[in-house]
Amino acid sequence: MGDEDWEAEIIKPHMSSYVPVFEKDRYSSGANGDTFNRTPASSSEMDDGPSRRNHFMRSGFASGRSMGNRDAGESNKRENTSTMGGFGVGKSFGNRGFSNNKFEEGDSSGFWRGYQDGNDSEASGSSRRGGRGSFRGCRGGFGLGSPNSEYEQDEGTQRTGGLFGSRRPALSGAGNGDTYQSRSGSGSGRGGYKGLNEEVVTGSGKNYWKSEAEGGESGDTQGPKVTYIPPPPPEDEDSIFAHYQTGINFDKYDTILVEVSGHDAPPAILTFEEANLCQTLNNNIAKAGYTKLTPVQKYSIPIILAGRDLMACAQTGSGKTAAFLLPILAHMMRDGITASRFKELQEPECIIVAPTRELINQIYLEARKFSFGTCVRAVVIYGGTQLGHSIRQIVQGCNILCATPGRLMDIIGKEKIGLRQVKYLVLDEADRMLDMGFGPEMKKLISCPGMPSKEQRQTLMFSATFPEEIQRLAGEFLKSNYLFVAVGQVGGACRDVQQTILQVGQYSKREKLVEILRNIGDERTMVFVETKKKADFIATFLCQEKISTTSIHGDREQREREQALGDFRCGKCPVLVATSVAARGLDIENVQHVINFDLPSTIDEYVHRIGRTGRCGNTGRAISFFDPESDNHLAQPLVKVLSDAQQDVPAWLEEIAFSTYVPGFSGSARGNVFASVDTRKGKSTLNTAGFSSSQAPNPVDDESWD
Ligand SMILES: Nc1ncnc2c1ncn2[C@@H]1O[C@H](COP(=O)(O)OP(=O)(O)OP(=O)(O)O)[C@@H](O)[C@H]1O
Numbered sequence: 001m002g003d004e005d006w007e008a009e010i011i012k013p014h015m016s017s018y019v020p021v022f023e024k025d026r027y028s029s030g031a032n033g034d035t036f037n038r039t040p041a042s043s044s045e046m047d048d049g050p051s052r053r054n055h056f057m058r059s060g061f062a063s064g065r066s067m068g069n070r071d072a073g074e075s076n077k078r079e080n081t082s083t084m085g086g087f088g089v090g091k092s093f094g095n096r097g098f099s100n101n102k103f104e105e106g107d108s109s110g111f112w113r114g115y116q117d118g119n120d121s122e123a124s125g126s127s128r129r130g131g132r133g134s135f136r137g138c139r140g141g142f143g144l145g146s147p148n149s150e151y152e153q154d155e156g157t158q159r160t161g162g163l164f165g166s167r168r169p170a171l172s173g174a175g176n177g178d179t180y181q182s183r184s185g186s187g188s189g190r191g192g193y194k195g196l197n198e199e200v201v202t203g204s205g206k207n208y209w210k211s212e213a214e215g216g217e218s219g220d221t222q223g224p225k226v227t228y229i230p231p232p233p234p235e236d237e238d239s240i241f242a243h244y245q246t247g248i249n250f251d252k253y254d255t256i257l258v259e260v261s262g263h264d265a266p267p268a269i270l271t272f273e274e275a276n277l278c279q280t281l282n283n284n285i286a287k288a289g290y291t292k293l294t295p296v297q298k299y300s301i302p303i304i305l306a307g308r309d310l311m312a313c314a315q316t317g318s319g320k321t322a323a324f325l326l327p328i329l330a331h332m333m334r335d336g337i338t339a340s341r342f343k344e345l346q347e348p349e350c351i352i353v354a355p356t357r358e359l360i361n362q363i364y365l366e367a368r369k370f371s372f373g374t375c376v377r378a379v380v381i382y383g384g385t386q387l388g389h390s391i392r393q394i395v396q397g398c399n400i401l402c403a404t405p406g407r408l409m410d411i412i413g414k415e416k417i418g419l420r421q422v423k424y425l426v427l428d429e430a431d432r433m434l435d436m437g438f439g440p441e442m443k444k445l446i447s448c449p450g451m452p453s454k455e456q457r458q459t460l461m462f463s464a465t466f467p468e469e470i471q472r473l474a475g476e477f478l479k480s481n482y483l484f485v486a487v488g489q490v491g492g493a494c495r496d497v498q499q500t501i502l503q504v505g506q507y508s509k510r511e512k513l514v515e516i517l518r519n520i521g522d523e524r525t526m527v528f529v530e531t532k533k534k535a536d537f538i539a540t541f542l543c544q545e546k547i548s549t550t551s552i553h554g555d556r557e558q559r560e561r562e563q564a565l566g567d568f569r570c571g572k573c574p575v576l577v578a579t580s581v582a583a584r585g586l587d588i589e590n591v592q593h594v595i596n597f598d599l600p601s602t603i604d605e606y607v608h609r610i611g612r613t614g615r616c617g618n619t620g621r622a623i624s625f626f627d628p629e630s631d632n633h634l635a636q637p638l639v640k641v642l643s644d645a646q647q648d649v650p651a652w653l654e655e656i657a658f659s660t661y662v663p664g665f666s667g668s669a670r671g672n673v674f675a676s677v678d679t680r681k682g683k684s685t686l687n688t689a690g691f692s693s694s695q696a697p698n699p700v701d702d703e704s705w706d
Pocket of ligand 1: 246314318322463464586616
C-alpha cells in the first residue's frame with residue numbers, strides 16, 4: 001500500500017467507524033524473536049479507559065462531537081472543520097491535503113525578498129489589518145509604550161497550552177481548542193500545508209524550509225495569523241532544576257574512546273572543578289544533579305574555554321548541550337557581561353540555532369537553568385508563535401538568543417537583533433543545520449550585516465552524526481584551525497539502546513504495532529512514521545484501538561505540538577506518534593521505547609530517532625519495521641550501525657545488505673572505532689551512511705520544522 005492508499009483511507013468520511021482490514025503478514029516478523037512478554041492489556045483494562053480515551057480525544061483526535069463554543073468558533077475561522085466526527089475530517093484534510101488548491105501556493109520568492117526589502121511580514125500584515133489595536137505592553141510586568149504597535153495581534157484564545165505538562169482547566173472536555181485542525185485551513189485558500197506531496201511546491205521548485213516571512217508562520221498577508229503565545233515556563237527553582245536520573249550505564253561513558261583532531265588541542269578535564277567555573281555556575285551544575293562530566297563535556301569544555309572553534313560529534317543523549325552552554329556562560333561571566341536591559345535593538349553575545357521549535361525551547365530551558373542567578377539573560381524565539389511575543393521577549397534584554405532559523409532571520413530583518421556583539425555562534429544538530437534544508441539560511445546568517453567574521457567569533461557545532469560532505473560545508477563557518485572531537489561511535493547508535501529489526505511488510509505494520517504496544521503497556525513509546533498524514537492516521541488508528549496516543553508533526557499548530565509533547569512528557573499519553581520533526585535532540589524522561597513504524601530515508605536519521613531512548617546512561621529499546629519493498633537501501637548501513645553498537649544482526653538483513661551491496665560503501669560490518677572522522681584527515685572510510693544524508697531524500701521534505 002503506497003502513500004496514496006494511506007491518503008485514500010484517511011479521507012474516508014466515516015473515519016470514526018473505519019475498521020482497518022489487515023492482510024495476513026506476508027513476512028515473518030519474528031526474525032529476531034519478539035521478546036515482549038508482558039501480559040496484554042485485558043479488555044477490561046482497555047475499557048477502563050474512558051480516561052485514556054479522553055486524553056486522546058483532548059489531545060486532538062477527538063471528533064468534533066463535543067467541540068466547545070469557543071473552539072467551534074475557532075474552527076469556523078479555520079474553515080470547514082467538520083463536526084461530523086472523525087479525526088480525518090476534523091483535521092481538514094479535505095481542505096488542505098487533497099483539495100484542488102493543492103498547489104496554489106505560488107510565490108517562492110517570499111522570504112528573502114521580504115527580508116531584504118525590509119518588508120517584514122507581520123508589519124505588512126498589520127497594516128493590512130488597519131492598525132488594529134496598539135501594543136499594550138508586555139505580559140509579566142514589562143510595560144512600554146507602543147513603538148511596536150505593528151506587532152499587536154489577537155492574543156486572546158490561544159495563550160495557554162501545555163508544554164510542560166501543565167494543562168489548563170479548560171482542557172477537560174473538548175472545548176479546549178485542541179481538536180485536530182489545520183493551521184492552514186483558515187480560509188486563505190492557499191493552503192500553507194507544507195510538505196512533500198502537498199502544497200509547498202513553489203515557483204522555484206521545492207521549498208525545503210519556509211520562514212515566517214514567506215507566509216508559513218506569522219503575519220503573512222494571505223496566511224492565517226499566528227497568535228499563539230506559548231505559556232511561560234515555570235519560574236520556581238525546583239522546576240528550573242528538575243532533572244531525571246542518570247542511568248546505570250552512565251559510568252560506562254568513561255570507557256568510550258575519544259579522538260581529538262586538529263592542532264594544539266588543550267587537554268581534557270576530568271572533573272567540573274578543573275574547569276574552574278565561577279561559583280554560581282558550579283552551584284547550578286550541582287543543583288542540576290551533574291556530578292561527573294560526560295566524555296563530550298570533558299573534551300569540549302576546555303576547547304571552548306580556550307577560545308577554539310569546535311565540531312563535536314558524540315552519541316545521542318550524552319550531554320552535548322551542557323558541553324557548549326557551560327563554557328560559553330563561563331566566558332560571559334569572566335568577561336563581566338553587563339546586565340541585559342530594555343532596548344529596541346538587542347545585541348546578544350551568543351546565538352544558538354537548532355532545527356526544531358521543541359528542541360530550541362529545550363536548549364533555552366537548559367540555558368536558563370545554567371544561567372540561573374547570573375545577569376545573563378537567555379531568550380527563545382521560534383516559529384508558530386506570535387512574532388510580537390518573540391519581539392517582546394527580546395527587547396527586554398537578550399544575551400543568549402536561542403532561535404529556529406526562520407524566526408531568527410525574521411527578527412534580524414526587523415532590526416530587533418543586531419549581530420555586532422556576537423562572540424559565540426552555536427549550531428546544534430549541526431549537520432541538519434548545514435544540509436540543503438537549512439544550509440542556505442545559515443549561510444545568509446553568517447553573511448548578515450554586522451555578523452562578525454569567523455575569525456572574530458567562536459563557532460561551535462554539535463551533533464551525533466556528521467556526514468563528510470556536511471563537514472566540508474562546515475569549513476565555511478569555522479576557523480581553519482578548528483578542533484574536531486569524535487566521541488566513540490560518532491554517527492553510530494548509542495549502545496544503551498537495544499535495537500531490534502523486524503521484517504514487516506507494509507500491510508502488516510499496524511497489526512504488529514498494536515501487538516507490540518499492548519505488550520509494552522504504559523511505558524513511554526515514540527512511534528516514528530515517515531509522513532505527516534501517516535502520523536495522523538496511525539495516531540487515530542491507535543486511538544481506535546484504545547491506546548492512548550497523541551501526535552506531533554509539522555502540520556499541527558504549535559499549540560497542539562506543545563500540548564502533545566506535554567501530554568507525552570507527563571505520561572498522560574504514553575504513545576507519541578511522530579515524524580522526523582521529533583527525531584533530533586528531544587530529551588524526554590523515561591522514553592523506554594522507540595518504534596520505527598517506517599524507517600527513515602537515511603541512516604543518520606535512524607540514529608537520531610532511536611536516540612530518543614537510552615539517554616544519559618539509561619537503557620532503552622528500539623524496534624524497527626523493515627519493509628523489503630522500500631527499505632533495502634538501508635540494509636547495509638543498518639548492518640553497520642547494529643554491529644558497531646554490538647547488537648545482533650539478523651541473518652536476513654545481512655543477506656539483503658549483501659545482495660544490495662552499494663559500491664563505495666566502505667564501512668565494514670565490524671571493527672571501525674570511529675564511524676565518522678575529521679574529513680581534514682583525508683577521505684573517511686568510516687561514515688555510517690550507505691548513501692550520504694545530503695544525497696538522500698531529506699526528511700525536511702515532509703516537514704517545515706522551524
Ligand atoms: N554531566 C552530566 N551529568 C548528569 N546528567 C547530564 C550530564 N550531562 C548531561 N546530562 C543530562 O543528560 C540528558 C541528555 O543531555 P543532552 O540533551 O544534552 O544530550 P545530547 O547529547 O545533546 O543528545 P542529542 O544528540 O539527542 O541531542 C539531559 O537530561 C541532561 O540534563
